[in-house]
Amino acid sequence: MQSPTQTYHLDRTTAQAFLEKLPEHIRQALLARAAEIDYPIEAVLESAIASSLDPDALSFTDCLPSSSLEMRF
Numbered sequence: 001m002q003s004p005t006q007t008y009h010l011d012r013t014t015a016q017a018f019l020e021k022l023p024e025h026i027r028q029a030l031l032a033r034a035a036e037i038d039y040p041i042e043a044v045l046e047s048a049i050a051s052s053l054d055p056d057a058l059s060f061t062d063c064l065p066s067s068s069l070e071m072r073f
Contacts, residue, residue: 015041
């Protein structure tokens with residue numbers, strides 16, 4: 001007997017189902033951010049949830065550090 005496969009990230013179908021239940025303005029903001037940083041919506045949604053649960057979690061700022069933050073020495 002094989003053990004079930006564990007999934008550690010949202011899949012596209014689940015993310016779309018979740019987005020459909022959100023208020024329109026939140027859905028549009030998440031979709032706009034996904035387009036802006038060229039990330040799949042499921043990754044953006046997962047990041048939004050994680051950052052609301054854990055302030056030390058990977059955030060949108062971390063997604064593209066070279067374009068959103070300048071290195072200062």
